[in-house]
Each structure stands twice: as C-alpha cells, then as structure tokens.
Amino acid sequence: MITVGSLSSAKIALADAMPPHVISMMDFDRETILKIFAYADQLRLEQPALRQVHRGQTVATMFFQPSTRTRLNFEGAANALGCSVIGFSDPKTTRAGDFYQESLEDVVKFTGAIADLLVLRHFQTGVSKVAAACSPVPLLNAGDGYNEHPTQALGDLWTMHRLLNGVEGRRIGLIGNPEIRSLRSISLGLARLGAAEVVFLPAPDSCVPEATINELCQHGVGYDIVGNVQELLLRCDVVETIGVRHPDHSKHTDTPVAATTAPDFKLTADLIRRFGPHVWILHPGPRTDELEQDIDGMTNAQYFQQARNGLFVRMALMSALLAAQGK
Structure with missing residues (x-):
C-alpha cells in the first residue's frame, strides 16, 4: 500500500x-x-x-x-x-x-x-x-x-515506459504526419528519454520537421524513414499510429473526409502476426480505418490502457x- x-x-x-x-x-x-x-x-x-x-x-x-x-x-x-x-x-x-x-x-x-x-x-x-x-x-x-500536445505525449511515453521497462535503447515507430502536434511532442520526449531510434512512416506529402530531427540528433537518438508498416513492424519495439488522414488542426471545427487508408499505412491483425508478433501497438485516437478493430483483442493492442x-x-x-x- x-x-x-x-x-x-x-x-x-x-x-x-x-x-x-x-x-x-x-x-x-x-x-x-x-x-x-x-x-x-x-x-x-x-x-x-x-x-x-x-x-x-x-x-x-x-x-x-x-x-x-x-x-x-x-x-x-x-x-x-x-x-x-x-x-x-x-x-x-x-x-x-x-x-x-x-x-x-x-x-x-x-x-x-x-x-x-x-x-x-x-x-x-x-x-x-x-x-x-x-x-x-x-x-x-x-x-x-x-x-x-505535451500531456498526450507524456501519457503515451509513460505507456511505452511501462511496456518496455524504459524506452532507453529501444526503437519506436511512428505512423502519420510528423508535423501533427501529438507526434511532434512524442518525438521530443523520445529524444529526452534516450530511445535508440525513432522510425517514421510519414503520411503522404509530409516530412519530419527539421526541428524534430535536430532535437533527436542533439540527444544522440537516431532516426529513419520507412515506406510501409511491414518495415516498421520488423524494426520496432512499439508502433504508435495516428493514421494518415487528419483534419486541419488550425481550424476551429473538423471537416469530415471520406477516404480510405492505403495498405502501406494500415495496421491489420494479419500483418502484426506475420511481421511484429511482439510489437506493442498504440493509438491516441480517434481512429478510422488505419487500425482494424480485430486488433483490439490481441495482446499487442495497448491503446485502451494507453488512454x-x-x-x-x-x-x-x-x-x-x-x-x-x-x-
């Protein structure tokens, strides 16, 4: 007690x-x-x-x-x-x-x-x-x-910390636009906590901000960019996705967008079993089709505990x- x-x-x-x-x-x-x-x-x-x-x-x-x-x-x-x-x-x-x-x-x-x-x-x-x-x-x-979005990042980082017994020396995968506020803050936190490498799977037409790269390098944390979820699952201990379809965060309200996530950016139960059976999966929400609901029952799925x-x-x-x- x-x-x-x-x-x-x-x-x-x-x-x-x-x-x-x-x-x-x-x-x-x-x-x-x-x-x-x-x-x-x-x-x-x-x-x-x-x-x-x-x-x-x-x-x-x-x-x-x-x-x-x-x-x-x-x-x-x-x-x-x-x-x-x-x-x-x-x-x-x-x-x-x-x-x-x-x-x-x-x-x-x-x-x-x-x-x-x-x-x-x-x-x-x-x-x-x-x-x-x-x-x-x-x-x-x-x-x-x-x-x-620092409080979201700290909650997500604590989840990684608990799952991995510390993120120092670990490889963390991030799916989505690295300029989105949650991924930006997570990246800065991983730099401070001494991850071995942050591996990005950026959304189409997005890139890792230079300021993020500088922070990672300044703290001795490596970074890389891959092209699909299979590569990410093979390399990482944790994969966090925010999806690749987002509203404009500089607007007061969100506008719905009818689109589907391309296979290269989509996590499925089959891909996790084949390429990352020991990889923890996180998502801050809200999700659309980038994270299939049949993953929810797998031990890899930690996004409800993350919340x-x-x-x-x-x-x-x-x-x-x-x-x-x-x-």
Whole structure:
C-alpha cells in the first residue's frame, strides 16, 4: 500500500521540478519526465479516496476545439484529485464565440480569477504560450494547432515506459504526419528519454520537421524513414499510429473526409502476426480505418490502457502544479 506520506513526497519532488506551466515537451528534461512517471505510478496504485489531495480547488477546461479523450481525461483526472471542474467544450457557448468576440487573453484572465488551474485546447498554433503569459494560475496545453500536445505525449511515453521497462535503447515507430502536434511532442520526449531510434512512416506529402530531427540528433537518438508498416513492424519495439488522414488542426471545427487508408499505412491483425508478433501497438485516437478493430483483442493492442495511463499522468501534472502554486 502506498502511504499518504510517500504520495506527498513524490508530489513535492515533482512540484519542485515542474515549470510554472505545461506548454511544451521542451520544458522538461529526462529527470523531470521520470518524476512525472513515478508520481503517476503512485497515484495509479493508491486507493481512490487517498488520491483526492486537492479537494476545494477548481480546474477550468477551456476547449476551443473538439475533443473526446483529452477533455474527458483532464476532467476525470481533476475529479479523481478531488477538484471541482468548470469550463466549456464549445466556444460558441461563450462570449468568445458570439457577438462580443471576447479575446483569448480576457477569457484566460477572467477564468484564472475563479479557478486554480487552467486547461486550454485551441486551434491557433503556439497560442498556449501567449495564454500562459497572461494567466494568473498554472496553465496546461491540451493541444494548440500544429504546435504541441505535451500531456498526450507524456501519457503515451509513460505507456511505452511501462511496456518496455524504459524506452532507453529501444526503437519506436511512428505512423502519420510528423508535423501533427501529438507526434511532434512524442518525438521530443523520445529524444529526452534516450530511445535508440525513432522510425517514421510519414503520411503522404509530409516530412519530419527539421526541428524534430535536430532535437533527436542533439540527444544522440537516431532516426529513419520507412515506406510501409511491414518495415516498421520488423524494426520496432512499439508502433504508435495516428493514421494518415487528419483534419486541419488550425481550424476551429473538423471537416469530415471520406477516404480510405492505403495498405502501406494500415495496421491489420494479419500483418502484426506475420511481421511484429511482439510489437506493442498504440493509438491516441480517434481512429478510422488505419487500425482494424480485430486488433483490439490481441495482446499487442495497448491503446485502451494507453488512454487509462493518460488519466494518471494528467493527475500527476495537475497535482504537481497545484502543489507548486500553494508554496
């Protein structure tokens, strides 16, 4: 049994290492990421009643862009910590989306006046940094345009860490546009955690950003590009796919696209059995046809546990930020 004292020690250790806001994976070093994992693991093992260490505090979720897993994960994590949750999931229900077109800065300042911690998802690339600069309380980036999605990355990285007993020296495969915010943040995290190699299967007409390559090289992490899922399965310990068909993340709403995933980018149960029987498969959601549902029953499929892991990582992040604020 994890004791309240050990939970407090882990929280304090992480709070001392945390940046004032969670905006980018660039804000974390390896040691801090491992402290996040350690506190998340202790929260996972604790009795639910003893996790509620932030009763009486309020988390506000401000979602200017659609979300299922990220919003529910944050709200579930806040509730599990004992926090009250306020906020909106559609800006059209706020003064930012009606006649007044209230500025983001004012939304952040006014909401920060009645909440202890803010969670922001927005379609504008890089806007989380702007919001954090005017926020009176800690702010977490829940995805901002084509910039980053650090909390998704940390949850996914913790999943890899748990499955592999650490990602150091491992080969991780990523399917999709490397410029999408989740893959960008995952790549930055893998650089800091010392993966042996990140192997990309980029979506058609996409490429690995130069900034991502520079980060991998700076941390001594190799990278490569392959042309199909078979090559990826043969080379990697974990494969995470986000698919290759995406909406424009710089828009407020998504536009449905009727198309199918080409075979080179599609994971099937048969391909996994033939080319990667020991490869763990991850997907942050939402999925379309790039990940067949008959994979769900295979031991390789870890994407539902991945979503569960994201809950505890967000609990750890919010708890540490709230603790640091209270010093």
